[in-house]
Amino acid sequence: MPVFVMRKPLDLTKPAVTVRIIEIEEAHAGQRIDNFLLRECKGVPKSHIYKAIRDGQVRVNKGRISNDYRLELGDLVRIPPMRLPEQKPEQWVPPTVFPVVFEDDAIVVINKPAGVAVHGGSGVSFGVIEQMRAARPHERMLELAHRLDRDTSGLLIIAKKRSALLALHDMFRLITARKFYVALVQGDWVNDRQHIRLPLLRWLTAEGERRVRVDEEGKLAHTIINLQRRYGHYSLLQAELKTGRTHQIRVHLAHSGFPIVGDDKYGDDQVRAQFVRLGFKRMFLHAERLEFPHPISGEWLVLQAPLPLECQQILDVLEQK
Template sequence: MRQQKDVSPPSTPQERPQNSLQAQFVTITEEEAGQRIDNYLLRVCKGVPKSHVYRILRSGEVRVNKGRIDQLYRLVAGDMVRIPPIRIAEKAENSHVPAAEFSVIFEDAHLLVIDKPAGVAVHGGSGVSFGVIEQLRAARPEAKFLELVHRLDRDTSGLLLLAKKRSALTSLHEQMRDGHTDKRYLTMVAGDWKNARQHVKLALHKYSTADGERRVAVQADGQPSHTVFTLLKKFKDYALLEAELKTGRTHQIRVHTSASGFPILGDDKYGDFALNKALQKATDERGALKRMFLHAYQITFTHPESGKIMTLKAPLAPECERFLLSLGKPVN
């Protein structure tokens, strides 16, 4: 971003304005064009509460080309944005994000695809000070643009796509919205799964618990949701399934299996809590499992620049693979 007047705007979308009593004037680059003004401000004003960002938008303190805009305005290259004086909490200013890299499945000038381990959030928030995206940005300070294309639950491992260009982010979001991506997961559930292939279509409703945690419930007036499950291996008490997402709702696979009577092993939100506790210790019949058995192992999409159809895979996480092998030969 280029400096306008006598103030210093953030040099990249990943940096936040410093505590200042001066307004900032920033010029939107080609890479930043196309995004909504509210999303842009949430990115550049790291540490500022979301409610405050929307307040300055509603009040007209944020201007584009000297005119008022609403939160749905999409930025155009060359737009001059006025960001009003914002005071950021000292805690946010002083917070330290440790730099980290993750196992890379694919990378070029447009995309970065990693194999995210279980137990790591994809971004900060909801009690988590930082996640994959913040750690990658810290490890790659030279990156002009780096954004999550989609999300994975903290306890889910596997393929996570990140865009290194605004054009790649827009293209992949369009593909996902139009149903042109194919996402597949490996999961192990408890119970006597019968069908070789099973469609689950249960509408899902998002809500928050009293302590602010996200939850999802099956509800008739919820969002339409569709998962296709394929039985891969059947054991005495468990079944290894492939889950193909036809829609991409929050916690979709977890709620669809649980509502069907087959909770995912290790799921601490929708699973069988007594079974989860028992699984943490090995027995004569099986090894221990101390995480949720849900892994994003395959994704197919069109490369945003070349137009080539790409299918990427991430091997089953080692801790899940060990548990699977400990079960011995399947019964089917």
């Protein structure tokens, strides 16, 4: 009589762990294999993915590759079995339509409102990019080309093609694109035009909050300031970014003695409270203009986003004082 051995029952809560072969489409052509795998194998520790590449378990067109290999259209990627953690239920993201300033088949440029993060993370469940993906399920790819602070409004570029994303990253790194912001600051700005060149260093507070300060050990940062108009004890400035450091405009202005109105990290708390009483409850920093060559055609684009209504209204209030 045959003997049957009872095995441990399968855990059906775990995803299947089988070899997968994926053909690379246009949306992922040009992407590094490690970044592709990190997104394709969500939840798998980075160390496991890099070990699978080193050991030759991950292959492209049946050959071994290094972790910096860039995928090409039509590549066949072998992904070995990887044990995934138990999947958490996906959080619902409200599909949101943001004002579009420019769009074609390669990029879409929106006018982001203040108070909305550009992506989820650091205590934020979702941001602009997740909301746009939810609103545009037909789009094969939507990726941030750059970032804006949560409390900053204005122009934000999103790539719809991998080739456009890579070209935009190169553009911002080589400072081919020109980015102009409008800021209302506390104080009477003196010079019509001024260059601020101060190195910036990122650090974490005791609570784990990200901050930036002027520090000789930091990275080079360059901002050009143009005076637009004076409003008594306040000044309206245009800031052109020549580098793209975190919180660059905010820290450069605050360090110079002219903090941005409404800035809860580097600004004046009493001034912020005064403006809240006037009905202004945000930071007055707006990404007003972008000038850059189209990442595919090379055509020079000049895009603008007018001041939000709440910003214009507070300027009207200051003008009457």
